[in-house]
Amino acid sequence: MLLDIQSLCKIYGPSCGQCLDLTGDDHGRSICPRCQAVVAVNRVNLQIGEDEVLGIVGESGSGKSTLLQLVYRDIEATSGKVFFRDMTNGCGVPVNILELSLLETTRMRSELMSMIYQNPRLGLNFLFSAGGNIAEKIIGSGELRYETIRSQALHFIDKIELPISRIDEYPETFSGGQQQRIQIAKALSSSPRLLLLDEPTTGLDVSVQARILDMIKKLQQEMGFSMIVVSHDLGIIRHLTDITVVMRHGSIVEYGLTDQILEDPQHGYTQLLVSSIL
Numbered sequence: 001m002l003l004d005i006q007s008l009c010k011i012y013g014p015s016c017g018q019c020l021d022l023t024g025d026d027h028g029r030s031i032c033p034r035c036q037a038v039v040a041v042n043r044v045n046l047q048i049g050e051d052e053v054l055g056i057v058g059e060s061g062s063g064k065s066t067l068l069q070l071v072y073r074d075i076e077a078t079s080g081k082v083f084f085r086d087m088t089n090g091c092g093v094p095v096n097i098l099e100l101s102l103l104e105t106t107r108m109r110s111e112l113m114s115m116i117y118q119n120p121r122l123g124l125n126f127l128f129s130a131g132g133n134i135a136e137k138i139i140g141s142g143e144l145r146y147e148t149i150r151s152q153a154l155h156f157i158d159k160i161e162l163p164i165s166r167i168d169e170y171p172e173t174f175s176g177g178q179q180q181r182i183q184i185a186k187a188l189s190s191s192p193r194l195l196l197l198d199e200p201t202t203g204l205d206v207s208v209q210a211r212i213l214d215m216i217k218k219l220q221q222e223m224g225f226s227m228i229v230v231s232h233d234l235g236i237i238r239h240l241t242d243i244t245v246v247m248r249h250g251s252i253v254e255y256g257l258t259d260q261i262l263e264d265p266q267h268g269y270t271q272l273l274v275s276s277i278l
């Protein structure tokens with residue numbers, strides 16, 4: 001088990017103490033009727049194994065992005081635990097990443113986990129060149145030798161099928177699809193164990209989308225890492241993932257093999273979601 005999420009919650013706004021019990025899929029709402037706090041993630045339990053690819057689908061506002069941001073520690077959880085089994089710490093003892101200090105979180109992001117955002121401006125530093133962005137991540141993972149960093153950056157630029165002659169150009173000069181590919185190169189350059197992807201191809205042209213998805217799949221198989229992919233697009237989920245969870249009102253309402261969920265959805269909401277693409 002690489003990641004073990006236990007009873008994870010995120011409440012926005014001051015809570016009355018009963019928000020978790022008064023919201024969720026059973027109640028058909030994520031806003032607490034007593035105090036109006038938004039329960040974005042409500043007691044989520046989820047496990048991800050080594051090299052596993054997990055998809056998260058659900059309607060807008062169901063808590064998908066919040067769940068990823070909690071795991072990456074972009075935002076603080078209200079309660080719960082997220083255990084990461086870090087084999088690089090010698091004995092593979094699971095660590096609750098929600099208890100890590102700021103310094104330890106930075107190390108975790110540099111060495112173990114990467115995030116690819118829908119908006120490249122969140123994942124790339126636009127003041128650095130493409131190569132500079134990749135170098136920043138490699139340096140964060142502990143490599144300090146210039147020659148190694150440069151050759152690794154070139155290696156990853158090549159992997160994402162950009163001409164290596166463009167390594168010193170700034171993100172602004174690349175197209176949206178190319179910026180996403182630079183994000184992928186940056187994210188993978190530290191050889192993470194877990195890659196988080198939040199709507200990685202939304203807003204891109206369909207043919208560009210397909211190329212990027214194929215690239216992500218190929219790199220995952222080549223390099224061997226686990227992934228959590230958030231998408232509202234069941235086509236992307238089908239293409240990339242082994243296991244799928246369906247979220248609604250901050251809760252997980254369905255979990256299973258992706259093929260099984262798409263062929264025989266059990267929850268009424270999932271049935272609606274699947275029928276909408278048929």
Ligand SMILES: Nc1ncnc2c1ncn2[C@@H]1O[C@H](COP(=O)(O)OP(=O)(O)OP(=O)(O)O)[C@@H](O)[C@H]1O
Nearest residue numbers: 012038040058059060061062063064065066067232
């Ligand atoms: N900073 C915030 N302050 C208050 N509420 C927030 C904040 N961020 C998110 N929310 C709320 O939390 C809930 C979950 O949002 P989230 O972005 O995780 O949904 P999502 O499933 O990713 O939706 P989408 O598919 O539209 O991106 C929503 O009701 C949203 O309005």
